[in-house]
Amino acid sequence: MFENHTINFDILKQRAFNLRWATVPEGVIPLTAADPDFPSAPEIAEAIIRFTRDRYLSYGPPAGLPEFKESVARFFQEKRQIPASPELLFPVDSAAFGIYVICKAFLQAGDEAIIFDPVDFLFRYSVENVGALAVPFAIPATDEAVDFDRLEQLVGKKTKMICLCNPLNPTGKVFTRAELTRIGELAVKHNLIILSDEIWSDIMFKPHVFTSIASINEEIRNQTVTVTGYSKSYGLAGLRIGTVVASNTAHYERLFAASLHTSTIHGANVLSQVAVVAALDECGYWLEGFVSHLQRMRDLITTGLNSIEGFHCRTPEGCYVAFTDIKATGYSSADLAARLLSDAKVAVVPGSKQWFGEGAEGFIRMSFATSENVISEAIQRIKQNLNS
Numbered sequence: 306m307f308e309n310h311t312i313n314f315d316i317l318k319q320r321a322f323n324l325r326w327a328t329v330p331e332g333v334i335p336l337t338a339a340d341p342d343f344p345s346a347p348e349i350a351e352a353i354i355r356f357t358r359d360r361y362l363s364y365g366p367p368a369g370l371p372e373f374k375e376s377v378a379r380f381f382q383e384k385r386q387i388p389a390s391p392e393l394l395f396p397v398d399s400a401a402f403g404i405y406v407i408c409k410a411f412l413q414a415g416d417e418a419i420i421f422d423p424v425d426f427l428f429r430y431s432v433e434n435v436g437a438l439a440v441p442f443a444i445p446a447t448d449e450a451v452d453f454d455r456l457e458q459l460v461g462k463k464t465k466m467i468c469l470c471n472p473l474n475p476t477g478k479v480f481t482r483a484e485l486t487r488i489g490e491l492a493v494k495h496n497l498i499i500l501s502d503e504i505w506s507d508i509m510f511k512p513h514v515f516t517s518i519a520s521i522n523e524e525i526r527n528q529t530v531t532v533t534g535y536s537k538s539y540g541l542a543g544l545r546i547g548t549v550v551a552s553n554t555a556h557y558e559r560l561f562a563a564s565l566h567t568s569t570i571h572g573a574n575v576l577s578q579v580a581v582v583a584a585l586d587e588c589g590y591w592l593e594g595f596v597s598h599l600q601r602m603r604d605l606i607t608t609g610l611n612s613i614e615g616f617h618c619r620t621p622e623g624c625y626v627a628f629t630d631i632k633a634t635g636y637s638s639a640d641l642a643a644r645l646l647s648d649a650k651v652a653v654v655p656g657s658k659q660w661f662g663e664g665a666e667g668f669i670r671m672s673f674a675t676s677e678n679v680i681s682e683a684i685q686r687i688k689q690n691l692n693s
């Protein structure tokens with residue numbers, strides 16, 4: 306399922322946007338946005354076709370199709386040990402929008418929200434879009450321990466939220482139960498909302514295990530709103546679908562009002578919800594195969610990157626992105642990314658503030674959700690170019 310010949314590069318060149326195959330010049334390998342090169346599981350296409358064949362594509366319920374709500378609740382109960390209830394979760398048109406809805410529901414202009422640094426740009430973007438201030442908390446991209454005393458120092462009168470990204474895009478760090486407990490207890494003590502983005506939680510490399518912060522205890526769960534999506538695990542980015550899970554009715558009502566779903570201004574596409582039900586209920590075997598392929602690709606890409614002079618790549622514990630320290634090359638992230646694009650014909654994401662915050666400078670990020678052939682070719686091109 307995850308061999309080079311299963312990838313249809315012609316289709317990717319027409320359909321894979323967001324810095325990927327459809328947007329780069331011919332001949333460039335885009336290891337940019339984290340979106341798999343492999344076709345999604347066949348059961349997902351079949352479910353969409355079955356639903357569409359009736360030719361009724363009417364409005365769905367604003368809070369989501371019952372089968373979606375039940376399937377997602379079951380996932381959280383069984384796979385994440387969260388006593389999620391179908392009534393307290395709803396689909397959103399992407400995890401990205403879910404992050405924004407949580408910020409809109411719980412932040413006022415002038416409030417502060419703590420975000421990790423480095424982290425995906427979506428957190429800062431959403432916090433700032435509702436008029437609040439994003440306060441960065443450094444999470445070392447090295448083996449150094451997380452400084453939780455520093456985290457407590459960042460909490461002030463205006464702090465209302467802490468945004469978790471676990472596993473952490475771009476560093477691939479997976480937070481331990483002990484670390485999550487520290488964060489959770491701090492949130493309880495200061496009455497902060499915990500926004501827990503778990504979109505990467507299926508992409509875990511052995512022996513690391515994923516813990517949902519909301520599964521730790523009831524007190525912590527009551528502060529938490531969990532958001533997830535299906536772009537990373539099942540390759541459904543173009544379907545724009547995610548889920549927001551509240552822990553209590555008061556939070557649910559605020560979140561649902563912020564979503565504008567009852568007005569029909571926003572809402573999740575019914576076909577996308579049908580796709581998620583098929584993914585969660587029928588495609589466990591596909592995900593298992595994907596993650597075991599990714600574990601091999603992780604080892605291939607980190608070994609390859611670490612064999613390049615001036616590169617140091619720490620082995621990611623989760624997420625299919627390799628985050629490489631390139632400071633020893635003497636290049637800035639942006640300059641190295643530009644050189645790799647123009648000379649080596651490999652597109653990477655530079656560790657600039659725009660994408661990941663200030664803590665990412667001196668790094669580049671590469672997605673490895675592709676075949677062995679593509680990764681080997683990309684590494685060879687980079688090596689040859691930097692050696693010349």
Ligand SMILES: Cc1ncc(COP(=O)(O)O)c(C=O)c1O
Nearest residue numbers: 399400401425474504534536547
């Ligand atoms: C941490 C994180 N959250 C959310 C998203 C966005 O996911 P979606 O495609 O569901 O909007 C991404 C995508 O890269 C991500 O890395």
